[in-house]
Amino acid sequence: MHKLVRSARFAVKTLRQTSLCARTITTTPFPEFADLSQLKSHDDLHKFSLENPEQFWGRLALSRLQWDEEFQSVLNCELEKGEIDWFLGGKLNASVNCVDRHLATRGDQLALIWERDEPGTEEYVTYRELSEMVGQIANVLRNSGVKKGGRVAIYLPMAPITVATMLACARIGAVHSVVFAGFSAEALASRIQDAEVETVVTADQGVRGGRIIPLKQAVDAAVAQCPSVKRVFVYQRTGADVPMGPKDIPLEKAMSGESTECAPVSLASEDTLFMLYTSGSTGKPKGIAHSIAGYLLYVATTFKHVFDYQPGERFGCVADIGWITGHSYALYGPLCCGATTLLFESSPIYPNPGRYWEMVQRLQLNHIYLAPTSLRLLLKAGDSWVNKYDLSSLRTLGCVGEPLNHEAWDWYYEVVGQKRCDVIDTWWQTETGGICISPRPSSPGAHIEPGMPMRPFFGIKPVLVDEKNEEVNGEDVEGALCLGSLWPGMARTIYGDHQRYIETYLKPCPGLYYTGDGAHRHKGGNYQITGRMDDVVNVTGHRLGTAELEDIMDTHPDVAESAVVGFPHDIKGEGIFAFVVLKEGVKHSHDDIAQALRAAVKQGIASYAQPDFILFTNGLPWTRSGKIMRRILRKIASNQADELGDVSTLADPSVVEGIVKGYKALH
Numbered sequence: 001m002h003k004l005v006r007s008a009r010f011a012v013k014t015l016r017q018t019s020l021c022a023r024t025i026t027t028t029p030f031p032e033f034a035d036l037s038q039l040k041s042h043d044d045l046h047k048f049s050l051e052n053p054e055q056f057w058g059r060l061a062l063s064r065l066q067w068d069e070e071f072q073s074v075l076n077c078e079l080e081k082g083e084i085d086w087f088l089g090g091k092l093n094a095s096v097n098c099v100d101r102h103l104a105t106r107g108d109q110l111a112l113i114w115e116r117d118e119p120g121t122e123e124y125v126t127y128r129e130l131s132e133m134v135g136q137i138a139n140v141l142r143n144s145g146v147k148k149g150g151r152v153a154i155y156l157p158m159a160p161i162t163v164a165t166m167l168a169c170a171r172i173g174a175v176h177s178v179v180f181a182g183f184s185a186e187a188l189a190s191r192i193q194d195a196e197v198e199t200v201v202t203a204d205q206g207v208r209g210g211r212i213i214p215l216k217q218a219v220d221a222a223v224a225q226c227p228s229v230k231r232v233f234v235y236q237r238t239g240a241d242v243p244m245g246p247k248d249i250p251l252e253k254a255m256s257g258e259s260t261e262c263a264p265v266s267l268a269s270e271d272t273l274f275m276l277y278t279s280g281s282t283g284k285p286k287g288i289a290h291s292i293a294g295y296l297l298y299v300a301t302t303f304k305h306v307f308d309y310q311p312g313e314r315f316g317c318v319a320d321i322g323w324i325t326g327h328s329y330a331l332y333g334p335l336c337c338g339a340t341t342l343l344f345e346s347s348p349i350y351p352n353p354g355r356y357w358e359m360v361q362r363l364q365l366n367h368i369y370l371a372p373t374s375l376r377l378l379l380k381a382g383d384s385w386v387n388k389y390d391l392s393s394l395r396t397l398g399c400v401g402e403p404l405n406h407e408a409w410d411w412y413y414e415v416v417g418q419k420r421c422d423v424i425d426t427w428w429q430t431e432t433g434g435i436c437i438s439p440r441p442s443s444p445g446a447h448i449e450p451g452m453p454m455r456p457f458f459g460i461k462p463v464l465v466d467e468k469n470e471e472v473n474g475e476d477v478e479g480a481l482c483l484g485s486l487w488p489g490m491a492r493t494i495y496g497d498h499q500r501y502i503e504t505y506l507k508p509c510p511g512l513y514y515t516g517d518g519a520h521r522h523k524g525g526n527y528q529i530t531g532r533m534d535d536v537v538n539v540t541g542h543r544l545g546t547a548e549l550e551d552i553m554d555t556h557p558d559v560a561e562s563a564v565v566g567f568p569h570d571i572k573g574e575g576i577f578a579f580v581v582l583k584e585g586v587k588h589s590h591d592d593i594a595q596a597l598r599a600a601v602k603q604g605i606a607s608y609a610q611p612d613f614i615l616f617t618n619g620l621p622w623t624r625s626g627k628i629m630r631r632i633l634r635k636i637a638s639n640q641a642d643e644l645g646d647v648s649t650l651a652d653p654s655v656v657e658g659i660v661k662g663y664k665a666l667h
């Protein structure tokens with residue numbers, strides 16, 4: 001890639017010249033509805049989008065995407081069967097929409113700013129350069145036998161090559177499955193096996209926070225357990241001398257022999273664009289599948305209107321591409337809109353807690369989109385790290401992943417934004433494809449309420465449901481958050497297990513999409529997310545199923561049973577608390593076993609999944625009907641043992657006393 005990238009010094013100059021200064025936010029109008037004179041306000045248009053989804057999304061799909069063949073119908077759906085089809089009959093290609101169609105008007109504009117791990121070593125990629133990389137990689141993949149519908153696992157650091165590889169898959173109709181490069185070899189192997197992946201793309205090593213991540217080594221360990229894998233492309237991120245086996249192919253070398261032009265495949269709207277694994281409350285992580293047209297339209301529309309992105313601006317989503325945020329708002333949303341987007345390879349505290357802000361000043365970013373967990377960390381480091389830098393280029397302060405608590409909200413608004421920028425707390429999920437609830441867009445000048453994502457996006461209808469599955473109406477009420485409308489960005493299936501898709505999202509509240517989150521509807525109809533209602537924990541903005549952790553711990557030879565719950569954590573949002581019952585006559589010390597369990601979790605999933613506390617206890621609170629009463633464990637882990645409530649249905653209520661005692665001894 002190096003030869004395709006301009007030198008940093010040259011590009012910085014061009015950057016500064018085209019830099020826009022901060023502007024106040026406006027609500028960008030929708031030219032698509034200019035002829036409908038009855039739609040005067042934001043609220044009118046929102047109402048229209050719910051009452052006439054076919055008109056609303058149909059018009060946007062025609063004007064915002066480039067089609068090879070126009071669609072015949074906007075929405076076909078049999079919800080009980082989980083058959084949801086948008087834009088049937090239409091043909092298009094996502095890489096054409098994200099790259100080719102911009103070449104005539106903005107070929108020399110920056111598409112990507114690669115903020116490499118070492119500050120000040122950034123590199124720039126124009127749309128034309130990106131197009132050439134995509135073409136070469138697409139040819140490499142196609143000529144090595146990757147077919148339409150074939151799954152390609154991508155285990156790469158945050159870099160232009162990663163974006164180009166994803167778009168190259170899209171170009172030939174292959175389905176990419178990006179696996180976060182922080183996941184262990186075992187986690188990678190199980191994702192490769194689940195999707196019967198034949199092609200893996202990785203790098204020699206990754207670099208993050210000055211530390212080397214042995215990516216190729218992890219791939220070797222994973223591929224040894226995955227007979228489906230036929231080829232592994234290896235990109236040189238560091239140039240380290242890594243062992244190459246018979247399946248391994250140096251990526252740059254393969255690219256250099258290929259043309260930069262590769263004819264795109266014309267694909268059906270509902271063909272799968274990608275899959276991405278996420279944790280659920282039970283079982284193994286599930287491969288959430290998104291289809292081309294609906295996903296692309298939804299992320300492009302939300303990108304444009306939630307952030308009010310204006311041509312020429314620089315958008316800085318710092319999420320890793322291994323998560324849906326990176327897919328939707330570092331890659332597909334921005335590139336579909338012809339924007340300049342950031343690829344952040346580093347960590348918020350490398351080399352110091354001023355990293356984001358120094359980067360904003362150096363790169364003149366206009367929008368930043370980050371996770372509350374990093375804000376809380378930076379807040380603790382003190383204001384001086386922010387105040388050192390000129391952040392006047394910033395216009396929007398976005399965040400996603402977990403509730404943004406008031407303290408962090410205030411700090412973001414006052415210290416980072418100097419009360420000048422909109423704080424945009426966005427709620428959505430891997431399954432929703434794009435942002436569903438967010439303060440913007442809204443009526444011009446509308447107030448933003450701290451601590452909540454507030455307003456449904458166009459086409460989104462939040463519904464709160466109580467335990468009896470009945471809709472909760474009115475204001476100042478709480479319930480399970482469901483979505484009562486269909487939107488084009490929603491996931492279409494779980495790869496290889498459509499029944500699980502139906503059971504998880506469509507069965508719990510028939511006729512609605514079940515999110516798994518709880519929410520509070522405040523006065524004025526504004527929504528606040530109260531957290532997960534299922535056995536999913538959200539650690540540093542990353543989803544983990546407690547069942548996944550229990551599975552790993554239970555396989556330790558000394559462990560009889562375990563139960564894992566989340567508890568409120570100052571910085572991480574939620575921490576992980578494990579209750580472990582050992583077998584009789586165990587010889588190892590508790591410390592040794594705890595250490596072994598942490599190591600097993602790191603090996604089985606990733607280091608961020610390691611429990612903060614492990615408490616060895618004599619028993620778990622089983623009910624007489626054979627369920628662990630997690631409510632009790634959550635209370636104990638949150639230091640609220642005085643609020644346990646009714647424990648009379650437990651098989652042995654005395655177990656609880658022992659656990660409470662153990663908790664006190666641990667703290």
Ligand code: WT7
Pocket residue numbers: 278324325399400401402403404425426427428429430431453515516517529531532538541542543
């Ligand atoms: C879960 C989805 C969507 C990209 C990042 C995470 C939680 C997400 C918010 C928010 C409160 C939030 C929810 C949701 N979540 N955004 N603004 N306020 N909670 O994607 O890994 O699919 O996780 O993250 O619990 O269900 P994900």
